[in-house]
Amino acid sequence: MTSTITGGPALRQQRELVTSIPGPVSQQLMTRKTAAVPKGVGLTLPIFVEAAGGGVVRDVDGNTLIDFGSGIAVTGVGNSAPAVVDAVTAQVAQFTHTCFTITGYEGYVEVAEALNRLTPGDFDKRTALFNSGAEAVENAVKIARHFTGKQAVVAFDHGYHGRTNLTMALTAKSMPYKSGFGPFAPEVYRAPMSYPYRDALLMGERHANDGAAAARRAILQIEKQIGAANLAALIIEPIQGEGGFVVPAEGYLPTLLAWARENGVVFIADEVQTGFARTGDFFACEHEGIEPDLIVTAKGIAGGLPLSAVTGRAEIMDSAHAGGLGGTYGGNPIACAAAIATIRSFEEDGLVERARAIGEQFIARLTELKAADARIGDVRGRGAMVAIELVDPTTGDPDAALTSAVAAKAHAAGVVLLTCGTYGNVIRFLPPLTIDDALIADGLDVVAEALATT
Numbered sequence: 001m002t003s004t005i006t007g008g009p010a011l012r013q014q015r016e017l018v019t020s021i022p023g024p025v026s027q028q029l030m031t032r033k034t035a036a037v038p039k040g041v042g043l044t045l046p047i048f049v050e051a052a053g054g055g056v057v058r059d060v061d062g063n064t065l066i067d068f069g070s071g072i073a074v075t076g077v078g079n080s081a082p083a084v085v086d087a088v089t090a091q092v093a094q095f096t097h098t099c100f101t102i103t104g105y106e107g108y109v110e111v112a113e114a115l116n117r118l119t120p121g122d123f124d125k126r127t128a129l130f131n132s133g134a135e136a137v138e139n140a141v142k143i144a145r146h147f148t149g150k151q152a153v154v155a156f157d158h159g160y161h162g163r164t165n166l167t168m169a170l171t172a173k174s175m176p177y178k179s180g181f182g183p184f185a186p187e188v189y190r191a192p193m194s195y196p197y198r199d200a201l202l203m204g205e206r207h208a209n210d211g212a213a214a215a216r217r218a219i220l221q222i223e224k225q226i227g228a229a230n231l232a233a234l235i236i237e238p239i240q241g242e243g244g245f246v247v248p249a250e251g252y253l254p255t256l257l258a259w260a261r262e263n264g265v266v267f268i269a270d271e272v273q274t275g276f277a278r279t280g281d282f283f284a285c286e287h288e289g290i291e292p293d294l295i296v297t298a299k300g301i302a303g304g305l306p307l308s309a310v311t312g313r314a315e316i317m318d319s320a321h322a323g324g325l326g327g328t329y330g331g332n333p334i335a336c337a338a339a340i341a342t343i344r345s346f347e348e349d350g351l352v353e354r355a356r357a358i359g360e361q362f363i364a365r366l367t368e369l370k371a372a373d374a375r376i377g378d379v380r381g382r383g384a385m386v387a388i389e390l391v392d393p394t395t396g397d398p399d400a401a402l403t404s405a406v407a408a409k410a411h412a413a414g415v416v417l418l419t420c421g422t423y424g425n426v427i428r429f430l431p432p433l434t435i436d437d438a439l440i441a442d443g444l445d446v447v448a449e450a451l452a453t454t
Helices: 024-036 082-094 106-118 135-150 165-169 196-203 210-225 252-262 284-288 333-348 352-370 400-412 437-452
Strands: 049-053 056-059 064-067 125-130 152-156 187-191 233-234 266-270 294-296 310-313 376-382 385-390 416-421 427-429
Touching: 064 437, 082 333, 106 310, 106 416, 125 135, 135 152, 135 165, 135 233, 135 266, 135 294, 135 310, 165 187, 165 400, 187 210, 196 376, 210 252, 233 252, 252 266, 252 284, 333 352, 352 376, 352 385, 352 437, 385 400, 400 416, 400 427, 400 437
Parallel strands: 152 187, 152 233, 233 266, 266 294
Antiparallel strands: 049 056, 056 064, 125 310, 294 310, 376 385, 385 427, 416 427
16 A cells, blocks of 8 residues: 655655664764753654654654654654645744634634544534643543532553643553652542453453453442542543553443443543544544543644644533633644644545554554464554563563563664553554555564564
8 A cells, every 4th residue: 555645755665774773863963862851851762853754754864764653643644744734834824823712713613623523422512622632631630520520530550641740640650650750639549441461361361351340340449449429530541552552341441431421420531542543443432332421632633733632522511611721822723724634634535444454464464473472462452553462471471671672673673663551561553544555564574573583
């Protein structure tokens, strides 16, 4: 498959290394970065990019790497997609900022209308725009608390929701996201997640794949430790991202949603990483027919520009008083122009279907690798959101060292590869939906070689 919407500079869609990784210019820039930027702002790959498009990035030394990361699921339509570039260029020529809460502009309203139409649920909706996923999560919780008059919020094991104070409290993993940064926001509680691979190791396949039973276990804990009368919201990723691309067992999400409905608890779906065609549907909630009360989106929404949103039931969203929601840059006109073009590409350029085809290619090859390598404990995911979990083949214990070593070898060979997982033992694949099949095959060959030699 050759994309017709790759855009950007004229980049050859193939992996090509002309220096070692990192090259000399990237090394020079890394020296400058070390002197100018805090250590806490790390780089997964020690390279600096000068151009990107389709399924590749080119660094300042002229190396072309296969992009299996999409800037963490952001550039689904590719870097510098022509429609996005044109929309942004036109908007910059008109105006760059007014602050929507001071003087409005049509772009904000148009993005809100699109999200109200596209997000799951056949009911009246409203959308508020923000800048980052964490900011949108904070606002979703804020709205739910205001609407219900209650304070407690439940998040789930292995969940990730951001790095601000409240979202750190919601996030499960300590290092590197939370360690040393407390105290955290109060009235945040945690419930067990359905994690079929790990649950099978503990309880057996039958229990691991019973999503309804897993949800009932979580609900019993919530009722015992918090009480529905005190609970404003549940917040959950339909497929967990940073936690390891954990796909809950079928029935888990619908059972939680039904309980929330029965008990006046707002159900918040965090689709920051899963939204916008990534999983082979426009939103991951659609796989099980979930209609959340509030849905949080970001990342893939605007082709790489900073934008996020909270979309939800009109009565919940309208409960906040005038001036209670907003922000100086929230829904800025340039990002809105990019989002309108990006959403149109998702709808008109077959990218939802492309995500499914990409997923089939990844799952097929990774399943072959798993059959020959017992260190691959699990292959999972949906659409163009796929992962492998690497383990000790004897015990099933997570093998973070192997994961890091495989990723490092892939980086050196010219593949942008990301790791994740509560235990640091998951390799995730998040290619742009504009990537060619040949690049996928080449990149997976690199991963296979890295595994075979580690």
